[in-house]
Amino acid sequence: MEVVSPLRPTYWSNDSEYSIKQWYLPKKAYSFDGRNLTISNCIAVSAESKSLSDAISKALSRKRPTVRIRIIDGNTAWLTIKGKTKNYARIELEWPIDIDEAKATVESNVWPNVEKIRRYIDTDGLTWEVDRFLGDNEGLWLAEIEIPSIDTKFKTPSWVNREVSHISELSSHKLAKKPFTTWGKGLISRALYN
Structure with a gap:
């Protein structure tokens, strides 16, 4: 994950933006x-194989598993379970879910x-996800590169x-619980300037 310059980058255009809202369960x-x-009380996902069942069980057995519902542009919904991070990598299990069911679920609960706003940027055959946070995290821009393996070399854009x-x-999980705008100067300094 990288911190992006706070100035609106020149590559950013409104026609390729995606609005994302994520709830952490x-x-x-x-x-x-x-x-x-x-x-x-609604079945969202059925494990179709033993290997998928085992992967779900392993991810959920963590002390603090990450389970989220993501709605993109108000018309697409995904359920995601994230495994433990090790060496900046982790397994992610993700399924499309019914948008109306997802909206009803998140609207009837108070979850972080x-x-x-997300933009995908292709650079040297790799994809960067650039996020401009809104709401309680307004002013924060982060970028993350998708690489096929931890050993993949890449150039960092200017x-x-x-x-x-x-x-x-x-x-994003931690920012949902403790938004950027509530941080003290010490944490902001450590995160962004040291």
């Missing part, structure tokens, strides 16, 4: 019986969330200020 909001992942993958407070 507490453990009490979901259950997994080995086959069905149930959220708010983040809002952002619009990237610094590497911040090691600062866990800058994950």
Whole structure:
């Protein structure tokens, strides 16, 4: 994860923006019986194979698993379970879910969330996800590169200020719980300037 220059980059255009809102579910909001992942008493995902069931079980067995519902442009919804981060990499399990069901679920619950505008930038055959945060995280821009393996070499674009993958407070999950605008000067300084 990288911090992007606070100035609006020249590559940014409104026609390629995606509006994203993500809700992070507490453990009490979901259950997994080995086959069905149930959220708010509604079956969202069925594990079709033992390997998928095992992957879901492993991801959910973490002390603080990341389970989120993401709505993109108000018309597409995804359920995501993220595995443990190790060496800046982790497994992500993701499924499309019914948009009306997703909206009803998030509207009937008060879960931590983040809002952002995302743009995908292709550079040297790799894709950067550039997020401009809104709401309680207004003013924060982050970029993340999608690489096929941890050993992949890449050039950092000029619009990237610094590497911040090691600062866990800058994950969307953490920003949903403790927004950027509520940070004290010490944390802001450590995250953005040291």
